[in-house]
Amino acid sequence: MPSENFSHKARVAERLLASLDLIDASQACALLRIETDDPGATMQAMARDDAVIALVQNGKTMLPLFQFDTGNGVIFDVVRDILRLRPARISNLMLCYWLTRAHVDFDGAPGAWVRER
Known part of the structure; x- marks a missing residue:
């Protein structure tokens, strides 16, 4: 049964x-105007420093676009605050x-709220 549970969790994560x-690490570095030979390592280091939310998809470092101010080429300041405040058990x-x-308390998705601020 444990393999079924793992399989179910993997499918949920994939969905x-x-x-x-x-966006991938190269795209994130380009957006942030960071010149580096190793975008993956750069974004992983920023994630360890709670500067950016990073995920792994098919072995690649990927970053949710909602955390970036694409017009100004920066990460929204509130992302760092959210990462520092979240409980350790929250991946x-x-x-x-x-x-x-969507959440009733935010009248929509908090990620959309972040982009509006």
């Missing part, structure tokens, strides 16, 4: 990742799920 607008995937789903 969630498929529902998000994601980046769970956080993205919460941020991208």
